[in-house]
Amino acid sequence: MISFKAPSNIALVKYWGKKGEQLPANPSVSFTLTHCYTETSVAYQQRSSLAIPPTEKFSFTFNFEGEAKPSFHPKINTFFQRILPYLPFLTDYHFTINSHNSFPHSSGIASSASAMAALSLCLMQVAQELGMNFTQDQFWQQASLLARLGSGSACRSTHGSIVVWGQHASIPHSTDQYGIPYPLPVHPIFDQYQDTILLIDKGQKQVSSTLGHNLMHGHPFAQARFAQAHQNTDKLIQCFATGDLETFIQVVESEALTLHAMMQTSIPYFILMRPNTLEVIQHVWQYRKSTSIPLCFTLDAGANVHLLYPKKYKEEVQKYIQDVLAPYCEGKHYIHDCLNTNP
Incomplete structure (x- = not known):
């Protein structure tokens, strides 16, 4: 076996x-x-x-x-x-x-x-x-x-x-x-970077990955999107090297929203975020502004939200998730995870 x-x-x-x-x-x-x-x-x-x-x-x-x-x-x-x-x-x-x-x-x-x-x-x-x-x-x-x-x-x-x-x-x-x-330098701030997955919607995906990818064929913004991915990868390389979390956040959140923008502007078009997805995003922005804690979000092709933050802010961020964001999750369910440093 x-x-x-x-x-x-x-x-x-x-x-x-x-x-x-x-x-x-x-x-x-x-x-x-x-x-x-x-x-x-x-x-x-x-x-x-x-x-x-x-x-x-x-x-x-x-x-x-x-x-x-x-x-x-x-x-x-x-x-x-x-x-x-x-x-x-x-x-x-x-x-x-x-x-x-x-x-x-x-x-x-x-x-x-x-x-x-x-x-x-x-x-x-x-x-x-x-x-x-x-x-x-x-x-x-x-x-x-x-x-x-x-x-x-x-x-x-x-x-x-x-x-x-x-x-x-x-x-x-x-x-x-x-x-x-990844073969290039990575700043220690990313060691055991945290990812809490907020389970906004546990249902089956509305759009299969295969269908979603195929929607990029003939998409009016496809070529600009592909070029953007290369540009954002260059930005991420610098973020990883220097620990620049401000730019890291901009890249990661922009990438998440761009992914959903591609689906919203394809033919046929889909909106995969749910009202609670948007509520969580607004809360994350407000929390980051009021605390200066570098909490950010990313999304897959669905409604769930991945919250990314450095390990040194783990205690306060996870308390905030429990107290404020959990009610936006289906059954108040979420999963704490982190970057695998010993793959």
């Missing part, structure tokens, strides 16, 4: 728009989290020893949280089809896949990134056991590449604390093919 944990990640510079086969239209930079993760185990045995119909190209069973989940099979089947050129043994074995999240499935946190990253790491370990040889760097790069073919942002969840995915002129070794640990 092979097991791996892979954490969720939250993008600071957002990936929105694809080209080719799961390649990003612009670079992205993310924080890898610590406590929100998927743990997956894989067992495998030769198909020739089992009574499996030869008409089935791939053979696997998938259990989530201890229960069989056949509804997940089409996505895994598609994933196996995409990665078969890299792992040709996939057609020769039956795989028993068991997976669970450290966070509730109904929590409103996207789990596809951590799930596909964990599964990719398991399959890479299977490849090694079957005689495919990789250096340590090759193992992590290939795992990230495979994860990307399952879910784009999953390539940022295999390895690293701050991760870059997508080619950028100022970041050595950055590539569209896989995520890399």
Whole structure:
């Protein structure tokens, strides 16, 4: 039995728009989290020893949280089809896949990134056991590449604390093919940077990621958005080096709002924020102005709010969240997490 944990990640510079086969239209930079993760185990045995119909190209069973989940099979089947050129043994074995999240499935946190990253790491370990040889760097790069073919942002969840995915002129070794640990200087203020996830809406996403990315094809503002992502990545590089939290906040919040602006101005168009999302944003702005504490927000493609802040402000910010912001969350639920410094 092979097991791996892979954490969720939250993008600071957002990936929105694809080209080719799961390649990003612009670079992205993310924080890898610590406590929100998927743990997956894989067992495998030769198909020739089992009574499996030869008409089935791939053979696997998938259990989530201890229960069989056949509804997940089409996505895994598609994933196996995409990665078969890299792992040709996939057609020769039956795989028993068991997976669970450290966070509730109904929590409103996207789990596809951590799930596909964990599964990719398991399959890479299977490849090694079957005689495919990789250096340590090759193992992590290939795992990230495979994860990307399952879910784009999953390539940022295999390895690293701050991760870059997508080619950028100022970041050595950055590539569209896989995520890399951020290779440039990082100021100590970002050590164990905090992320509290406010669960505004635990429901299923209104727009699938695939549909959302496809809306960038022919979007009237797409090219300007892609250029903006490169510019904001350059700004973030300077923030990481110097600890400039004022510019960091501007970049992170602008990126979040731009992501939602792209969806609001596409055809068809969507509004994924909820009234309580906007209420929280207004409260964050007021709190930052009145206290000078560098609390900021970011958003994924949904209603939930990620609150980012340095560890040294943890006690006062978390009290503020409990006293003021929790009532805006569904069931007053939120999750405290932080940047993974030991990935």
